[in-house]
Amino acid sequence: LDNGLLRTPPMGWMAWERFRCDVDCKDDPKNCISENLFRDMADRLAEDGWRELGYEYVIIDDCWMSKQRDEHGRLQPDPLRFPGGIAKLARYVHDRGLKLGIYADMGTHTCMGYPGTTLDKIEIDAQTFASWGVDYLKFDGCHSNPVEQMIGYPRMSKALNATGRPIAYSCSWPVYVGGLPPNVNYSLMGEICHLWRNYYDIQDSWDSVINIVDWFSNNQDALQPAAGPGRWNDPDMLVIGNFGLSIDQARSQMALWAIMAAPLIMSNDLRTLSNDARAILQNKVAISINQDPRGMQGRRLLQEKSHIEVYWRPLSNSASALVFLSHRQDMPYLYHTSLAKLHYDPGSYEAYDVFTGRTMTGLTHTTDLKVSINPSGVVMWYIYPTKHKRFHNTW
Numbered sequence: 242l243d244n245g246l247l248r249t250p251p252m253g254w255m256a257w258e259r260f261r262c263d264v265d266c267k268d269d270p271k272n273c274i275s276e277n278l279f280r281d282m283a284d285r286l287a288e289d290g291w292r293e294l295g296y297e298y299v300i301i302d303d304c305w306m307s308k309q310r311d312e313h314g315r316l317q318p319d320p321l322r323f324p325g326g327i328a329k330l331a332r333y334v335h336d337r338g339l340k341l342g343i344y345a346d347m348g349t350h351t352c353m354g355y356p357g358t359t360l361d362k363i364e365i366d367a368q369t370f371a372s373w374g375v376d377y378l379k380f381d382g383c384h385s386n387p388v389e390q391m392i393g394y395p396r397m398s399k400a401l402n403a404t405g406r407p408i409a410y411s412c413s414w415p416v417y418v419g420g421l422p423p424n425v426n427y428s429l430m431g432e433i434c435h436l437w438r439n440y441y442d443i444q445d446s447w448d449s450v451i452n453i454v455d456w457f458s459n460n461q462d463a464l465q466p467a468a469g470p471g472r473w474n475d476p477d478m479l480v481i482g483n484f485g486l487s488i489d490q491a492r493s494q495m496a497l498w499a500i501m502a503a504p505l506i507m508s509n510d511l512r513t514l515s516n517d518a519r520a521i522l523q524n525k526v527a528i529s530i531n532q533d534p535r536g537m538q539g540r541r542l543l544q545e546k547s548h549i550e551v552y553w554r555p556l557s558n559s560a561s562a563l564v565f566l567s568h569r570q571d572m573p574y575l576y577h578t579s580l581a582k583l584h585y586d587p588g589s590y591e592a593y594d595v596f597t598g599r600t601m602t603g604l605t606h607t608t609d610l611k612v613s614i615n616p617s618g619v620v621m622w623y624i625y626p627t628k629h630k631r632f633h634n635t636w
């Protein structure tokens with residue numbers, strides 16, 4: 242959606258994968274979906290260096306609502322869990338230089354059974370969110386049919402615009418109609434939404450992450466051209482820092498989300514994050530690849546019989562990113578290749594290893610490259626022609 246917002250993929254934090262629909266604030270006050278949780282996360286984003294790296298959105302997901310709309314027919318937060326109201330929470334978030342996201346559902350109910358936004362409620366819900374100072378809307382699609390979705394998703398886009406408040410618009414519509422053409426028109430998606438969920442929900446496991454990566458790669462011819470500034474495919478949240486990924490697998494998700502120009506929206510507990518997870522999520526070069534101003538989503542370049550896969554993304558200033566993924570090996574694999582084999586033009590290059598911080602100089606397109614990749618791990622390089630060295634930040 243070309244209205245100046247999200248010219249690079251959104252970055253921030255979202256409650257759902259880590260905190261789900263925990264509404265038990267009596268027995269679980271630290272983890273339940275409440276204003277306290279979002280204030281805690283806003284504090285962490287503002288105090289632990291996240292905001293300066295670009296992580297700016299604090300996004301409320303399902304289960305924030307009261308079970309009834311108010312006497313004016315407006316959505317309202319659960320009064321026990323959000324006693325101060327959403328406008329006050331938005332002020333708290335804004336005071337810390339951050340932005341607030343919220344969740345609604347095109348349909349009779351949200352996926353977890355809270356009040357939905359039926360077609361007649363779209364305008365009043367958009368106005369309500371704008372009046373609260375909300376900056377981002379995740380619009381889910383449970384409990385609605387394809388006709389209601391076809392009417393509702395464009396109508397919400399118009400309604401948000403009509404509020405006069407710049408609100409980033411995330412659409413779950415493709416997920417509910419199979420994620421691929423002809424049921425999904427990605428040109429239309431790019432006109433009405435800033436980002437869209439294409440595929441099933443992510444879970445806290447490597448199986449889930451690699452399943453999503455495989456689906457996006459197998460369908461990249463339909464998906465990759467749909468992405469660009471203001472219009473992003475959304476393979477779902479970063480689950481780095483939770484319970485299911487090893488360090489190598491966490492690096493793999495960060496590297497592949499950078500190649501896919503995916504939103505970098507974490508769902509984890511920033512209050513107890515390990516140093517390893519923080520180092521991966523705060524990796525400046527991985528973030529700068531993800532946020533590259535050209536906004537060109539990358540692709541899977543090749544799959545070897547050894548189950549080594551190579552991903553490539555073109556970047557600004559004649560730079561590019563390469564990711565070597567060991568998909569199904571069970572020991573470190575020494576992969577031999579050359580830039581020529583990866584379709585690079587003749588010339589001399591330098592490569593910065595994103596996770597070790599080492600720079601390789603004096604590479605030509607024929608230099609024999611030997612890359613050791615751990616099982617379910619990656620090696621990621623930021624590559625630029627030596628003659629353009631002056632353009633590239635020295636990290």
Ligand SMILES: OC[C@@H]1[C@H](O)[C@H](O)[C@@H](O)CN1C(=S)Nc1ccc(F)cc1
Binds near residue numbers: 302
């Ligand atoms: O309730 C909200 C939750 C999260 O917002 C996800 O990101 C959305 O994709 C939808 N969603 C859930 S759990 N959706 C859902 C997923 C599987 C299922 F069997 C029934 C509902």
